[in-house]
Amino acid sequence: MELSFAAPHAVGSGAWVVGALEGSVLTPAAQKADKAAGGALSRGLKVSKFTGKSGQILEILAPAALGVSRILLVGLGKGSEFDGNKAENLAASINGRLNTAGESEVTFEIDVPKGARIKPPALAAHLAMGAQLKSYTFNHYRTKNLDEYETKLKKVTIATGELGDVRKAWAKLEAIAGGMFFARDLVNEPPNVLSPAECGKRVKANLSKLGVKVEVLGEAEMKKLGMGSLLGVGQGSERESQLVVMQWNGSRKKSNEPIAFVGKGVCFDSGGLSLKTGPGMMGMKGDMGGAAAVIGTMQALAARKAKVNAVGVIGLVENMPDGKAQRPDDVVKSMSGQTIEVLNTDAEGRLVLADALTYTQRKFKPRFVIDLATLTGAIIMALGPEHAGLFSNDDKLSNRIIAAGKAVAEPVWRMPMGPNYDKLLRSKIADMKNIGGPNAGSIAAAQFLQRFVEDKRPWAHLDIAGVAWQDGEHKALMPTWGTGWGVRILNELVAENYED
Ligand code: BES
Ligand code: MN
Ligand code: ZN
Numbered sequence: 348m349e350l351s352f353a354a355p356h357a358v359g360s361g362a363w364v365v366g367a368l369e370g371s372v373l374t375p376a377a378q379k380a381d382k383a384a385g386g387a388l389s390r391g392l393k394v395s396k397f398t399g400k401s402g403q404i405l406e407i408l409a410p411a412a413l414g415v416s417r418i419l420l421v422g423l424g425k426g427s428e429f430d431g432n433k434a435e436n437l438a439a440s441i442n443g444r445l446n447t448a449g450e451s452e453v454t455f456e457i458d459v460p461k462g463a464r465i466k467p468p469a470l471a472a473h474l475a476m477g478a479q480l481k482s483y484t485f486n487h488y489r490t491k492n493l494d495e496y497e498t499k500l501k502k503v504t505i506a507t508g509e510l511g512d513v514r515k516a517w518a519k520l521e522a523i524a525g526g527m528f529f530a531r532d533l534v535n536e537p538p539n540v541l542s543p544a545e546c547g548k549r550v551k552a553n554l555s556k557l558g559v560k561v562e563v564l565g566e567a568e569m570k571k572l573g574m575g576s577l578l579g580v581g582q583g584s585e586r587e588s589q590l591v592v593m594q595w596n597g598s599r600k601k602s603n604e605p606i607a608f609v610g611k612g613v614c615f616d617s618g619g620l621s622l623k624t625g626p627g628m629m630g631m632k633g634d635m636g637g638a639a640a641v642i643g644t645m646q647a648l649a650a651r652k653a654k655v656n657a658v659g660v661i662g663l664v665e666n667m668p669d670g671k672a673q674r675p676d677d678v679v680k681s682m683s684g685q686t687i688e689v690l691n692t693d694a695e696g697r698l699v700l701a702d703a704l705t706y707t708q709r710k711f712k713p714r715f716v717i718d719l720a721t722l723t724g725a726i727i728m729a730l731g732p733e734h735a736g737l738f739s740n741d742d743k744l745s746n747r748i749i750a751a752g753k754a755v756a757e758p759v760w761r762m763p764m765g766p767n768y769d770k771l772l773r774s775k776i777a778d779m780k781n782i783g784g785p786n787a788g789s790i791a792a793a794q795f796l797q798r799f800v801e802d803k804r805p806w807a808h809l810d811i812a813g814v815a816w817q818d819g820e821h822k823a824l825m826p827t828w829g830t831g832w833g834v835r836i837l838n839e840l841v842a843e844n845y846e847d
Contacts, residue, residue, distance in 0.1 A: 348482040348503060350475055352513050355506040361452025362445055363415045366423045366460070367399040373420075374458040376506075380418050384410055388420055400424055401433060402440065416450065426460030431473040432756050434465070438477030439823040446500050456506040468512035471505045476520040478503045480824040483528055485535040519651050523838050526647030527831035529553060530639040534816060534829025538615035538632040543581070543589040543663035546614060546635065550591050550642050550661075557649035564590040574702040576681035580695040581664035583619055583672025590703065591638075592710075593645045593659040597652055598847050605656040606845055607713035608645075608837060609703045611696040611720030612638030612663035619692030620668045621675055633829060634696070636815025637719035638663060640833025647838045654847035660707045662699040666692070678777045682706060683799055688777040696722045697795045698781060704799040715744055715805035718796065719833050720812075725788035727813040732822075734760040735814050735832070738793035741805035748807055751839040756824070757832055759809060762790060769794045809833065 355376070365377035371392050373381060381388035387407050391397070397405040401424030409415045421437055423429050438455060445453055455474050459467050486496050507513050533546065547563040554561050566587050569578055574590075581588030591612075594605070613634035617623060623631070638661035645659040673679070677689045679698070682705040687698065700718055707716055726736040735752075737759040739745040745761055752759040771783030771791045779798060783791025793808050800806040814832040817825065825831070 348478070348498060348501060350478060350503050352471060352475070352505050352507050352510055352517070354508065354510065355456055358454045358456070359414045361415060361454060361502065362417050362419055362450050364419045364421055364441055364453060364455045364457065366421050366457045368423050368460050369399040369425050371397065371399045374423070374460065376456040376458050377420055383413055384418060388418065391420070397422065401428070404441070404444065423457070423460050426462040427464070429460045429463040430465050431469060434470050434473035435477030435480065436823050438474045439481035442478050442481045442500055442503070443823070446498050449499050451499055452502040453500060454504040454506055467507060468509045468516050471507035471513045472516035472520050474505050475503070475517050476524060477824060479521070479524045480527065481826055483531060483826055485532065485827045485829070488537070522650035523647045523835055525650055526643035526834045526838070529646055530643030530831040530834050531827060531829040533639040533642065534633045534636050534831070535827055536632070538665070541614055541632070542586045543612070543614050543665060544587055546612065546638070546663050547589040547591050550593065554593055554642070554646055554649065557646065558595070559645055559649045560594040562592045564592070569702075572706065573680065573682045574706070575679040576687055576698045577662050577664065577702040579673045579677065579679040579689065580619070580666055580698050583669045584665035584667040585669070586665050589663040590706065591661045591663060593642070595645055595649050595653070595655070595657045597648065597654050598656045599654065600847065603656045604714050605658045605711055606841070607707050607711055607716040608641045608657065608659045609700060609707050609716060609718040610638035610641035610659070610661040611635070611700055611718070611722065612661040613696060613699065614663060614665050616666045616693070616695065617668060619666045619695060620672050621691045621693040622668055623693060630816060630818065633816040634721050635663065636721045636811055636829070636832070639829070639831070640719045640811065640815075640837065643831055643834035644837040647834055648841060653841055655841050655845050657841065658707065658711050658713065660703050662703040664695075664699055666695045681799070685779065685798065686777040688774040688780040690780050691782045694781045694792070696720050697792050700796055701799045704796065705801070708801050708804060713804070715741070715807070716800070717748070717807045717809065717837070719809045721815050722792050722810045723789040723812055726810040729789060730760055730813055732813050732817060732819070734758050736789055736810035737761045737807060738764055738790070738810070739807040740764070740797060740800065740803070741807065744805045744807050747844050748836070748840055751843060752836045754843075755835040755839045757814075757836040759836070762793070764790060764793055764797065772798070
């Protein structure tokens with residue numbers, strides 16, 4: 348898809364998109380289009396239910412003399428409620444519709460509604476972001492009927508007055524979209540292709556180019572570090588486990604202690620010897636969604652040269668049940684020194700994260716650490732695909748994460764923690780067991796992770812099992828199974844709070 352910004356001009360071909368506010372109030376561009384079409388929009392309003400509500404569309408096929416193929420009048424809703432999110436959803440839904448219609452070209456000429464909380468350059472950039480996020484496809488493995496799957500829409504133009512400011516705003520969003528696309532690619536990739544080693548290789552290849560320092564540790568190195576918890580998970584797989592360490596040093600104050608992101612990278616989760624059912628195993632290629640979010644975030648930060656020092660650490664493993672596999676009842680020793688009784692080999696994500704968390708804190712002494720993981724089915728029961736679960740020992744960090752999530756439409760919901768939940772992890776023979784009881788599964792998992800937080804460091808855990816991929820209806824800005832969830836909220840958190 349070719350995306351460009353241009354000063355408003357006579358639209359010559361393709362679809363022309365203009366806006367109306369609630370109450371069918373045509374914006375100036377819409378009035379211009381109406382006039383050009385000989386009043387066809389006004390006539391259309393009289394014979395349709397269109398009222399200008401957000402999301403509504405009135406489409407007319409343009410008279411031949413006009414040059415354009417069609418005009419779409421899109422509802423902007425109440426001017427005071429119109430913002431970047433609304434602009435993105437608008438562009439995405441229009442593009443979806445035009446794609447179905449077989450249109451190849453579109454020009455958006457959306458005026459900032461009166462009273463809106465957005466300025467023209469930002470509006471243009473967010474329209475572009477909506478178009479961009481919607482244009483993502485993953486068709487590498489199709490050999491047939493590509494026509495059906497590839498986007499028809501080839502050329503998207505955003506009409507805007509202030510080109511310089513728009514390009515600056517877009518450069519930032521484009522960096523984020525790039526990070527999201529890489530994260531989506533990794534989540535969508537099948538597990539026979541994306542082994543831990545392959546994932547590490549791709550991260551190194553893509554992120555090194557942007558100035559991110561990438562180190563990949565193998566099993567021998569992890570063994571030396573004492574990572575018995577992570578290694579136990581990968582021990583039933585033919586494929587080698589990896590720890591990938593990414594460093595972006597964008598702060599001008601070189602001594603600045605970094606912030607840290609840690610991701611669960613289970614490239615395939617069969618459950619191990621506590622084997623999942625057939626249906627329960629489907630989609631478990633996406634169990635590295637937390638790692639993908641961390642990778643995509645590091646890419647976005649580097650691509651937009653964020654003025655921050657950030658580290659990303661991901662534990663990449665495959666959870667498989669062979670003769671060398673870890674058994675339920677095994678006891679492993681983590682890098683922290685704490686021992687864990689593994690009563691269910693399907694509660695593997697926390698075992699991976701435990702050592703990744705210890706490594707990250709001891710090596711980098713970060714000012715905070717946030718981990719992301721497709722950790723529990725229980726969080727899907729609780730929150731569905733609408734919110735990720737947030738667990739934290741720190742109110743300030745939590746509130747910043749909640750605000751960032753709201754701002755970029757990746758919302759999170761804070762869940763409770765406490766000593767009574769921690770008791771769920773008491774083991775008969777070791778320091779803890781890796782599962783709780785039948786209830787509060789997501790909280791028990793979070794309590795487990797908190798046992799690996801050192802020095803009262805601010806820590807947050809995002810359980811993204813419900814949002815990293817989508818099996819039902821697709822969200823407007825997330826057109827494929829893998830969503831890339833997490834890149835945007837983390838980038839926003841950094842941009843709003845932690846840059847020089
Ligand atoms: N990767 C799964 C969690 C998951 C389940 C993500 C479904 C997305 C969809 C995780 O490793 C897991 O298996 N968790 C178990 C924990 C249980 C054994 C305590 C679960 O949620 O059932
Ligand atoms: Mn599991
Ligand atoms: Zn898992």
